[in-house]
Amino acid sequence: MATDNKLSMVVFSGDMDKVMAAFIIATGAAASGMDVTMFFTFWGLKAIQKDSSLTGKGLFGRMLGLMNRGGIDTIGPSRFNFGGMGRWMMKTMMRSKNVASLRELRDMAIEMGVKIMPCQMSMDVLEIGTDKMLPQATAPVGVAAFIEEASHSKATMFI
Amino acid sequence: MATDNKLSMVVFSGDMDKVMAAFIIATGAAASGMDVTMFFTFWGLKAIQKDSSLTGKGLFGRMLGLMNRGGIDTIGPSRFNFGGMGRWMMKTMMRSKNVASLRELRDMAIEMGVKIMPCQMSMDVLEIGTDKMLPQATAPVGVAAFIEEASHSKATMFI
Amino acid sequence: MATDNKLSMVVFSGDMDKVMAAFIIATGAAASGMDVTMFFTFWGLKAIQKDSSLTGKGLFGRMLGLMNRGGIDTIGPSRFNFGGMGRWMMKTMMRSKNVASLRELRDMAIEMGVKIMPCQMSMDVLEIGTDKMLPQATAPVGVAAFIEEASHSKATMFI
Numbered sequence: 001m002a003t004d005n006k007l008s009m010v011v012f013s014g015d016m017d018k019v020m021a022a023f024i025i026a027t028g029a030a031a032s033g034m035d036v037t038m039f040f041t042f043w044g045l046k047a048i049q050k051d052s053s054l055t056g057k058g059l060f061g062r063m064l065g066l067m068n069r070g071g072i073d074t075i076g077p078s079r080f081n082f083g084g085m086g087r088w089m090m091k092t093m094m095r096s097k098n099v100a101s102l103r104e105l106r107d108m109a110i111e112m113g114v115k116i117m118p119c120q121m122s123m124d125v126l127e128i129g130t131d132k133m134l135p136q137a138t139a140p141v142g143v144a145a146f147i148e149e150a151s152h153s154k155a156t157m158f159i
Numbered sequence: 160m161a162t163d164n165k166l167s168m169v170v171f172s173g174d175m176d177k178v179m180a181a182f183i184i185a186t187g188a189a190a191s192g193m194d195v196t197m198f199f200t201f202w203g204l205k206a207i208q209k210d211s212s213l214t215g216k217g218l219f220g221r222m223l224g225l226m227n228r229g230g231i232d233t234i235g236p237s238r239f240n241f242g243g244m245g246r247w248m249m250k251t252m253m254r255s256k257n258v259a260s261l262r263e264l265r266d267m268a269i270e271m272g273v274k275i276m277p278c279q280m281s282m283d284v285l286e287i288g289t290d291k292m293l294p295q296a297t298a299p300v301g302v303a304a305f306i307e308e309a310s311h312s313k314a315t316m317f318i
Numbered sequence: 319m320a321t322d323n324k325l326s327m328v329v330f331s332g333d334m335d336k337v338m339a340a341f342i343i344a345t346g347a348a349a350s351g352m353d354v355t356m357f358f359t360f361w362g363l364k365a366i367q368k369d370s371s372l373t374g375k376g377l378f379g380r381m382l383g384l385m386n387r388g389g390i391d392t393i394g395p396s397r398f399n400f401g402g403m404g405r406w407m408m409k410t411m412m413r414s415k416n417v418a419s420l421r422e423l424r425d426m427a428i429e430m431g432v433k434i435m436p437c438q439m440s441m442d443v444l445e446i447g448t449d450k451m452l453p454q455a456t457a458p459v460g461v462a463a464f465i466e467e468a469s470h471s472k473a474t475m476f477i
Contacts, residue, residue, distance in 0.1 A: 003162075003313075003321075005469070009476075010316070012180055017360055021330055021476075024439070028461035034469065042176055043237075078361075097442045121183070124256045143187035151164070151193065154321075155474035156314035157328070158168075158180075162472075169475070171339055201335055280342070283415045302346035310323070310352065315473035317327075317339075 006035040008153040010146065014043025015078035016102060022159045023105035030112035034154075038109075039146040040137075041119035044159075045126065047072050047106065048116055048134050072103050110136045117141050117149075165194040167312040169305065173202025174237035175261060181318045182264035189271040193313070197268075198305040199296075200278035203318075204285065206231050206265065207275055207293050231262050269295045276300050276308075324353040326471040328464065332361025333396035334420060340477045341423035348430040352472070356427075357464040358455075359437035362477075363444065365390050365424065366434055366452050390421050428454045435459050435467075 007029040011022050022044075026036045040048050051073070091101065100108065110116065118133050120140035130140060150156040166188040170181050181203075185195045199207050210232070250260065259267065269275065277292050279299035289299060309315040325347040329340050340362075344354045358366050369391070409419065418426065428434065436451050438458035448458060468474040 007465070007468070008314070010180070010184070012177065018330065021328070021360060024461055025328070025465070029465045032462055032465050032469075034465070042180060093443050093445075097439075099439060099443055121256075121258060125252055125258055127252075143183055144191055147166070147184070147188045147191050147193070150166070150314040151191075153314065155326070155468040155471065156316060157474060157476040158316040158318050159476050167473070169339070169343070171336065201339060280415075280417060284411050284417055286411075302342055303350055306325070306343070306347045306350050306352070309325070309473040310350075312473065315475060317475040317477050 003154055004035060004152045005033065006037065006149070006153040008037045008146070008150040008156045009039065010156075010158045011038055011040045011044035011047065012042050013078070013159055014046050014075060016075040017077040018159055019044065019047045019072075019075060020102050020105060022157075023102065023109050025157070026109045026114045027105060027112060030109065030114055036109070036112075036114040037117060037146075037149040037153075038114060039117045039119060039141075039149070041122045042126075045118060045122055045128060046075060047102075048118060048137050049128065049132050050134060072106060073101075075102065110134075115149075117145065119143070119146075162313055163194060163311045164192065165196065165308070165312040167196045167305070167309040167315045168198065169315075169317045170197055170199045170203035170206065171201050172237070172318055173205050173234060175234040176236040177318055178203065178206045178231075178234060179261050179264060181316075182261065182268050184316070185268045185273050186264060186271060189268065189273055195268070195271075195273040196276060196305075196308040196312075197273060198276045198278060198300075198308070200281045201285075204277060204281055204287060205234060206261075207277060207296050208287065208291050209293060231265060232260075234261065269293075274308075276304065278302070278305075321472055322353060322470045323351065324355065324467070324471040326355045326464070326468040326474045327357065328474075328476045329356050329358045329362035329365065330360050331396070331477055332364050332393060334393040335395040336477055337362065337365045337390075337393060338420050338423060340475075341420065341427050343475070344427045344432050345423060345430060348427065348432055354427075354430075354432040355435060355464075355467040355471075356432060357435045357437060357459075357467070359440045360444075363436060363440055363446060364393060365420075366436060366455050367446065367450050368452060390424060391419075393420065428452075433467075435463065437461070437464075 009022055011019065013019060026038055029036050116137040118137050118140045120142050123140055168181055170178065172178060181197065185197055188195050275296040277296050277299045279301050282299055327340055329337065331337060340356065344356055347354050434455040436455050436458045438460050441458055
């Protein structure tokens with residue numbers, strides 16, 4: 001098993017700043033000519049859902065879907081959120097510095113060929129249907145598919 | 160120094176969802192035939208302690224032990240905890256989807272031969288004695304032992 | 319592109335315990351003879367700023383600078399902070415166990431030749447000038463510079 005010129009990431013976090021860091025690293029690596037694979041699991045799944053999709057069928061699934069509703073634009077940072085203030089503040093600061101938004105970064109990553117893998121088990125537990133995922137994502141996969149990618153990669157990160 | 164077919168992880172977090180992700184990745188990699196080493200440090204140590212073990216001798220050590228008491232079943236998720244509600248909700252959802260519990264995943268990892276290394280320095284600072292650790296864990300080790308594992312690994316993650 | 323005997327880290331977190339873990343791993347790897355590169359981004363930048371530096375020019379930049387003021391000694395842990403109590407408690411426990419302080423660990427890392435890279439984009443967004451950075455840091459760099467380091471490394475971590 002040779003090492004490919006590849007970078008693999010587990011995107012576990014649903015915090016805006018961490019997801020943003022993940023996409024900045026992904027687009028940076030893709031721009032340097034690397035293959036990039038992102039495996040979205042747990043809270044990270046929100047970043048690759050279609051907009052405003054309410055998810056969940058059972059009571060708990062619906063509760064989680066409600067707390068997590070909205071697409072990538074409603075994700076808050078890991079610090080200083082203050083009920084949405086932090087998100088708005090960070091967005092405003094980033095825009096004034098000409099940094100791409102989270103949505104733009106994600107779309108750029110997809111255009112650059114970054115592979116987007118949703119975690120099947122997390123989708124089951126959080127009751128998120130395949131129809132709620134971005135069409136550019138691969139079919140949902142198990143952890144073995146990610147391990148396979150990581151074992152050929154030059155670098156692997158858990159974010 | 161050749162690369163072995165190995166995966167190394169630092170488990171720093173004590174959040175139920177992150178520890179669960181760590182054990183899912185560990186068992187997935189072990190099932191794919193990889194050697195797996197997990198180095199438990201700081202809050203992650205809770206996941207490999209014996210059940211209901213109160214730890215600490217000095218005032219602060221006892222306070223931390225009290226806040227952190229209970230074994231692997233009392234770990235809460237990184238989001239939506241609401242004083243234990245989140246843990247119960249996640250457990251119920253996972254059970255209804257036939258996902259193994261944190262305890263089952265940990266025991267499965269141990270049975271599959273995943274190497275469990277406790278961090279000596281964290282045990283000293285948090286005042287957790289060697290007798291409080293699972294018997295399947297290795298003797299407590301310093302960071303150099305983990306670095307040695309990581310430097311031979313195909314992938315390394317900090318969780 | 320051959321692999322060097324190198325360890326690369328993204329230090330994204332500004333939590334005392336995570337930054338401490340990062341420096342402990344860095345000094346441990348350097349002591350084992352590895353080259354170590356740390357790329358400080360987002361909240362992690364605080365750990366390599368000069369002491370008591372108030373940063374930011376616009377309203378938001380100044381607000382963030384105020385919330386984040388002080389140097390490496392004012393960083394709190396990711397858990398049990400209680401308005402500074404947690405930081406004091408952890409410091410006291412670490413001191414009583416003869417564990418080096420965060421500042422000592424950082425200075426040790428620098429003395430051992432660990433490469434300290436500040437993220438240009440984060441400095442722009444958070445309005446932190448180059449003059450606020452430790453003189454031992456490299457000039458601010460983009461993510462491509464970090465990717466280059468990571469792609470030659472034996473292990474890469476996101477902290």
